[in-house]
Each structure stands twice: as C-alpha cells, then as structure tokens.
Amino acid sequence: MRSAITYLLLLLFLAACEPKPKACLDWSDxxxxxxxxxxxxxxxxxxxxxxxxxxxxxxxxxxxxxxxEKEENMFVKLTAYSDGAYRSDEVILPFKTSFRxxxxxxxxxxxxxxxxxxRMAGGIFLGGDAKGIFTxxxxxxxxxxxxxxxxxxxxxxxxxxxxxxNGSEVSLGSKPYNFETYKENPMVMETTDGLLVNVYWTxxx
Amino acid sequence: MLLLCLLTTLLFSAAGLAQDSTKVRFYVKGSSDxxxxxDGELLPLSNIQMISxxxxxxxIWSPMHLxxxxxxxxxxxxxxSFYQELKKDQEYIAYLFEMDKYKRKVFLGRTAPLFAAFAGxxxxxxxxxxxxxxxxxxxIEDFKFEYFSSNASGADNIRARYQTTxxxxxxxxxxxxxGLTSYAxxxxxxxxxxxxxxxxxxxxxxxxxxxxxxxxxxxxxxGLTLNF
Numbered sequence: 138m139r140s141a142i143t144y145l146l147l148l149l150f151l152a153a154c155e156p157k158p159k160a161c162l163d164w165s166d167x168x169x170x171x172x173x174x175x176x177x178x179x180x181x182x183x184x185x186x187x188x189x190x191x192x193x194x195x196x197x198x199x200x201x202x203x204x205x206e207k208e209e210n211m212f213v214k215l216t217a218y219s220d221g222a223y224r225s226d227e228v229i230l231p232f233k234t235s236f237r238x239x240x241x242x243x244x245x246x247x248x249x250x251x252x253x254x255x256r257m258a259g260g261i262f263l264g265g266d267a268k269g270i271f272t273x274x275x276x277x278x279x280x281x282x283x284x285x286x287x288x289x290x291x292x293x294x295x296x297x298x299x300x301x302x303n304g305s306e307v308s309l310g311s312k313p314y315n316f317e318t319y320k321e322n323p324m325v326m327e328t329t330d331g332l333l334v335n336v337y338w339t340x341x342x
Numbered sequence: 343m344l345l346l347c348l349l350t351t352l353l354f355s356a357a358g359l360a361q362d363s364t365k366v367r368f369y370v371k372g373s374s375d376x377x378x379x380x381d382g383e384l385l386p387l388s389n390i391q392m393i394s395x396x397x398x399x400x401x402i403w404s405p406m407h408l409x410x411x412x413x414x415x416x417x418x419x420x421x422x423s424f425y426q427e428l429k430k431d432q433e434y435i436a437y438l439f440e441m442d443k444y445k446r447k448v449f450l451g452r453t454a455p456l457f458a459a460f461a462g463x464x465x466x467x468x469x470x471x472x473x474x475x476x477x478x479x480x481x482i483e484d485f486k487f488e489y490f491s492s493n494a495s496g497a498d499n500i501r502a503r504y505q506t507t508x509x510x511x512x513x514x515x516x517x518x519x520x521g522l523t524s525y526a527x528x529x530x531x532x533x534x535x536x537x538x539x540x541x542x543x544x545x546x547x548x549x550x551x552x553x554x555x556x557x558x559x560x561x562x563x564x565g566l567t568l569n570f
Binding site for chain 1: 473474475477478480481482485486488489490
C-alpha cells in the first residue's frame with residue numbers, strides 16, 4: 138500500500154519536475170534584409186520551438202533560415218515548448234529589417250595622393266584632399282551615408298582602392314569579399330603602398 | 343482303508359475351499375477411495391475382494407458421499423462384479439456453494455482491486471509517455487495547419503489519438519487510485535470472512551476428512567486428520 142502511494146507520488150513528481158522552458162531572443166533591434174539569415178535563439182530547456190513572424194510566416198525548428206525581402210518594422214513571437222508541449226514560454230520581439238549601407242571609408246597611413254577612391258559593387262566613392270599622414274585617431278574619411286545610399290549587396294564582390302596623383306589614376310589593390318557571409322564591420326583591406334582602408338557599413342535608422 | 347479316508351478328506355476340503363469364496367470386483371462411483379464393511383467387518387482397502395458365497399450385509403463409504411447400506415449376494419462363480427453409485431453428501435454440495443460464494447467475495451474484496459491497481463500501475467507510465475508524444479504532435483500539427491496550409495484531417499486524426507491516449511492515461515490513474523482505495527476499504531471485511539469448512543467423519547474408522555483447495559491449481563483436495 139505504502140509502495141503504491143510512493144509510486145503514484147513518483148509519477149506525479151515526474152510530471153511536475155520537468156523544467157519549464159525558457160524562450161529567449163538576443164537579436165539586435167535591426168536585422169539585415171536581402172540575405173539569407175540563420176536566425177537562432179538563446180532559449181533553454183525546450184523540446185521544440187515555434188516561430189511566428191508578423192508577415193504570417195511560421196516555422197517549427199531550432200534555427201530559421203529566411204530572407205527578409207524589404208525593409209520594414211516587424212515582430213516575431215517565439216514559443217519554446219517542453220517535452221510533450223504541456224508547458225511553454227513565449228517571447229515577442231519587435232525588430233526592423235534593413236539592408237546594409239556603406240557608411241564611410243577611413244584610411245590610416247601616409248598618403249601621397251590628391252584623392253582616394255573606393256570602388257565596390259553598387260558605387261564609387263571619391264574623396265579629395267587625401268595627401269597627408271593619417272592616424273587611427275585622425276583618419277582620412279570619405280563619408281557616404283546618408284547622402285548616398287549604397288547597399289552592400291549580398292554577393293561575391295570586391296573592394297578596390299584607387300589613388301590619384303598628378304591627374305593619373307593608380308590602382309592601390311583590391312580584395313575579394315563574399316558579402317553574403319562576411320558581416321564584419323568594418324571591412325578591412327591594405328593597399329599596395331601600406332595604407333589601411335576600413336570600410337564601415339550601417340543599417341538604416 | 344486309512345489311506346482312502348485321508349484322500350477323501352483332502353478332496354472334500356480342497357473342493358470346499360475352492361467353491362466357498364468368489365472373487366468380487368467392486369465398482370463404486372464416488373471418490374477415488376472407498377471403504378467396504380462386510381457383515382460388520384472392515385475389508386482391506388482394495389476393489390477386489392474374496393467373499394464367501396451367499397448373501398451378506400454390505401456398507402460402502404467414500405469421502406464426500408453418503409454411506410450405502412445394502413446386501414450383496416455372492417454367486418457360485420469364479421468372479422463377479424458389484425456396481426454401486428454413492429449419493430453425494432448434501433453438506434458437501436452446500437459446502438461447494440459456500441466456497442464458491444466465499445471465493446467470489448475474496449475476489450471482489452481483494453483480488454479484483456489489487457489486480458485493477460496493478461494493471462493501472464503498469465499502464466499509467468506507458469500512456470503517460472504516449473500522451474506526451476501525441477500532445478506534442480497535436481501542438482505541432484495545429485501550428486503547421488495554421489501556417490503551412492497542411493492537411494486538416496491529419497491534425498484531427500492526431501488530436502483524436504491524443505484524446506484517446508489521454509483518456510486511457512487518466513483511466514489507468516483511476517484504476518490505481520480506485521483499486522487501492524477499494525482494497526483499503528474492503529480489507530477488514532475480507533479478513534472477517536469465514537472460510538467454509540467441510541469435514542466428514544469416516545463412519546468405519548476414527549479418521550476425519552477435511553476438504554481444502556490446492557493453493558496453486560485451485561482444485562479440491564482431501565486432507566486427513568486423525569482423531570484419537
């Protein structure tokens with residue numbers, strides 16, 4: 138009799154002691170549009186996750202691979218379910234989608250060029266008065282955003298830098314990038330004559 | 343002359359010995375054992391007896407049967423058969439009914455509740471995990487139905503399975519709880535039940551027979567008690 142009651146209590150305990158799942162999203166408030174993203178969560182103690190986006194798309198998986206085609210304000214409801222789905226926890230996260238835009242180019246080092254030019258898929262950015270010694274604290278800067286809106290396209294491309302001296306154009310080197318996977322900010326390259334070029338990108342506010 | 347007398351005496355006595363007794367085979371319909379009393383004397387335990395010719399008083403008794411009192415006429419033959427069906431003791435029949443009633447009460451008060459509790463205890467964990475599994479599938483199918491335009495009948499089918507498993511799980515729990523509660527409540531009543539006893543005195547000896555039931559096979563068996 139006593140062992141039977143113990144058995145029943147054990148069964149109830151088994152049902153009750155299962156940890157409550159915790160739904161968690163630690164994304165930044167802006168997510169890149171125009172490229173395939175693997176969206177993951179920081180949820181814990183769950184058996185499976187459901188994702189409901191404000192554009193009426195739903196997913197049942199740990200990681201969601203999807204593209205946001207346009208820039209907009211959205212939200213996602215993430216629900217984490219326990220084994221058996223008797224317990225759940227949900228979190229709603231508003232976010233906006235934005236393409237990556239070229240923000241500015243910063244150059245560090247000694248430049249003998251009257252102008253420096255950055256070329257990449259989607260735009261050419263030229264800055265004059267580039268002669269001088271530029272340091273990390275006082276770099277040579279060519280501003281792009283917000284006057285010019287150039288999207289860092291999600292494809293294989295390259296950054297190329299040119300210098301202008303005495304009216305002639307000199308190639309200072311190029312570096313290939315796969316912008317679909319390369320998400321570092323800034324994008325860094327070194328020219329043939331030792332200039333360090335940092336290209337920053339930004340999301341739309 | 344003397345030799346003639348001796349021969350005559352031997353012949354007569356041999357003829358007399360040979361013709362006075364007849365081998366009688368007893369076929370008694372009763373229990374496997376039976377006792378025979380012939381003219382007030384208990385015969386050895388055997389169904390073949392040498393009995394002298396003529397008419398004798400006979401008594402036959404077998405456990406769980408009434409004693410037969412009658413006569414046997416032993417004919418002049420090498421052998422003969424005697425068939426007798428004994429009547430069942432009415433007390434034994436009543437005992438069988440009582441025993442049946444007793445066993446039914448013990449089954450209802452002890453065996454059935456414990457069996458129900460045991461069956462529920464075995465089934466509950468099985469349905470517990472099955473229920474979890476089907477509930478998870480139900481939630482996922484509902485979600486898919488909402489977002490993926492999946493088949494509604496598939497979701498309904500899974501929900502029906504979940505509901506069935508859920509019902510079976512709670513039935514199992516009910517069986518455990520109900521069985522144990524019934525067992526606890528009926529325990530005293532079962533303990534107070536008196537097991538019927540059938541005792542019969544062998545009218546020819548000082549032995550008392552008691553009927554019991556084999557603990558494993560459940561078949562009636564005869565126990566022997568000697569009273570002095």
